[in-house]
Amino acid sequence: MANKIPRPAPVSGDMEWFLNDRFGMFIHWGLYSLPARHEWVQNKEQISNEDYQKYFDHFNPDLYDPEEWAAMAADAGMKYVVLTTKHHEGFCLWDSKYTDFKSTKTPYGKDLLHPFVDAFRAEGLRIGFYHSLIDWNHPNFPIDDLHPLRDHEDREELNKTRDVAKYREYLHNQTRELLTEFGKIDILWYDFSYPSSTDEKTGKQFVGKGRDDWGSVELLKMVRELQPGIIVNNRLNLPDEEADIHTPEQVQPSEWVHVDGKPVNWETCQTFSGSWGYHRDEASWKSEEQLVKMLINSVSCGGNLLMNVGPTSRGIFDERAVKALEAYGEWMYLHSRSIYGCTQSEFEAPSGCRFTQNGKKLYLHIYDWPYKYLHMKELSGKIEYAQLLNDGSEVFLREAGKLGGSEHLGGDVDKSLVTLELPVLKPDVTVPVVELFLK
Numbered sequence: 304m305a306n307k308i309p310r311p312a313p314v315s316g317d318m319e320w321f322l323n324d325r326f327g328m329f330i331h332w333g334l335y336s337l338p339a340r341h342e343w344v345q346n347k348e349q350i351s352n353e354d355y356q357k358y359f360d361h362f363n364p365d366l367y368d369p370e371e372w373a374a375m376a377a378d379a380g381m382k383y384v385v386l387t388t389k390h391h392e393g394f395c396l397w398d399s400k401y402t403d404f405k406s407t408k409t410p411y412g413k414d415l416l417h418p419f420v421d422a423f424r425a426e427g428l429r430i431g432f433y434h435s436l437i438d439w440n441h442p443n444f445p446i447d448d449l450h451p452l453r454d455h456e457d458r459e460e461l462n463k464t465r466d467v468a469k470y471r472e473y474l475h476n477q478t479r480e481l482l483t484e485f486g487k488i489d490i491l492w493y494d495f496s497y498p499s500s501t502d503e504k505t506g507k508q509f510v511g512k513g514r515d516d517w518g519s520v521e522l523l524k525m526v527r528e529l530q531p532g533i534i535v536n537n538r539l540n541l542p543d544e545e546a547d548i549h550t551p552e553q554v555q556p557s558e559w560v561h562v563d564g565k566p567v568n569w570e571t572c573q574t575f576s577g578s579w580g581y582h583r584d585e586a587s588w589k590s591e592e593q594l595v596k597m598l599i600n601s602v603s604c605g606g607n608l609l610m611n612v613g614p615t616s617r618g619i620f621d622e623r624a625v626k627a628l629e630a631y632g633e634w635m636y637l638h639s640r641s642i643y644g645c646t647q648s649e650f651e652a653p654s655g656c657r658f659t660q661n662g663k664k665l666y667l668h669i670y671d672w673p674y675k676y677l678h679m680k681e682l683s684g685k686i687e688y689a690q691l692l693n694d695g696s697e698v699f700l701r702e703a704g705k706l707g708g709s710e711h712l713g714g715d716v717d718k719s720l721v722t723l724e725l726p727v728l729k730p731d732v733t734v735p736v737v738e739l740f741l742k
């Protein structure tokens with residue numbers, strides 16, 4: 304049975320380009336690229352600011368060339384980018400007037416963000432800023448249960464001099480800088496809220512931060528005033544309907560994402576290897592096939608994919624990331640028509656396949672290449688023409704269970720079938736796609 308395509312309620316952000324473009328690059332870059340063992344290293348290893356300082360003192364990405372990054376993103380088929388202006392460690396990639404913990408004060412000595420924005424815009428990509436609500440470096444950020452100093456014996460004493468109101472002002476000031484000094488910003492991707500709570504079973508308290516700490520209501524109001532049409536994500540700890548996009552992380556939704564029973568605009572963010580920041584020793588890099596399927600799976604369920612790269616401290620994408628991007632580029636070169644402008648289909652895909660749809664064009668992504676024939680029930684009599692997308696070669700359509708030549712199905716024949724006659728040899732692409740033109 305053909306099912307209806309869900310329609311999320313209208314939101315404040317300009318969703319048109321976002322829903323068309325479908326595929327973006329996430330970039331996590333900061334001082335954590337020096338230890339090269341996860342962007343949460345300061346938290347995980349409970350490193351004090353004094354001990355973390357060595358990474359600041361040695362930050363010198365001499366090979367940084369954002370034009371090269373932007374070209375690689377564009378070649379991979381990515382249409383927008385979201386860069387960490389500041390991650391939880393607090394280090395700022397731009398010359399903020401509110402802190403000295405920024406790239407211009409490191410041995411590198413230069414602003415990283417203006418050249419970045421210029422380079423990606425020049426490649427035609429939309430610009431998004433990831434901005435951490437959390438800040439482990441800021442002297443007024445009260446130590447909570449996710450802070451590197453959470454187990455410090457003088458935690459309470461140290462917190463006496465920390466004033467969250469002052470941190471809040473810093474957060475708002477920096478947001479204003481980011482949204483006024485870099486031209487049009489298309490996405491603001493805040494990360495993240497973790498409100499205080501009590502475990503019902505154990506009664507144990509968890510001390511976190513949420514909307515009141517960030518001043519989320521005023522913050523969002525300012526963001527929307529400064530950049531009308533900007534897309535804001537769902538991590539400010541505000542009511543769900545305030546968010547333009549919802550952001551499942553490191554999970555692959557297998558159906559359209561719903562919140563409180565209602566369909567929402569969504570984007571899943573994913574990594575090549577498990578870590579967001581550059582991680583030298585990580586081995587769990589996804590295969591080319593997994594990567595391409597993640598993109599198809601997202602669009603087939605009406606979502607976007609934001610795929611992350613963690614540049615090294617020299618300022619480049621390492622070999623493994625370059626290879627992964629090339630895998631996307633190769634596939635997208637021939638198949639982007641089944642991604643851009645597409646969404647979940649009104650039809651249910653045959654087993655071992657995924658559909659995406661753009662109006663009267665239906666894209667059949669074949670994960671399990673069959674032997675010669677692929678039968679589809681719902682679509683009998685509805686297809687005008689079919690071709691392989693990789694080379695635009697015709698695929699015969701056989702209606703009502705009648706096959707080519709002397710071949711026959713045997714047994715009872717389901718007259719409601721439409722059958723695609725495919726080459727026995729799978730085309731030499733990561734995931735083959737048949738483009739179906741609906742009547």
Ligand code: GLC
Nearest residue numbers: 331342343494495552572579
């Ligand atoms: C998380 C992590 C983080 C990463 C982000 C991406 O919430 O804190 O390191 O930046 O997710 O979604």
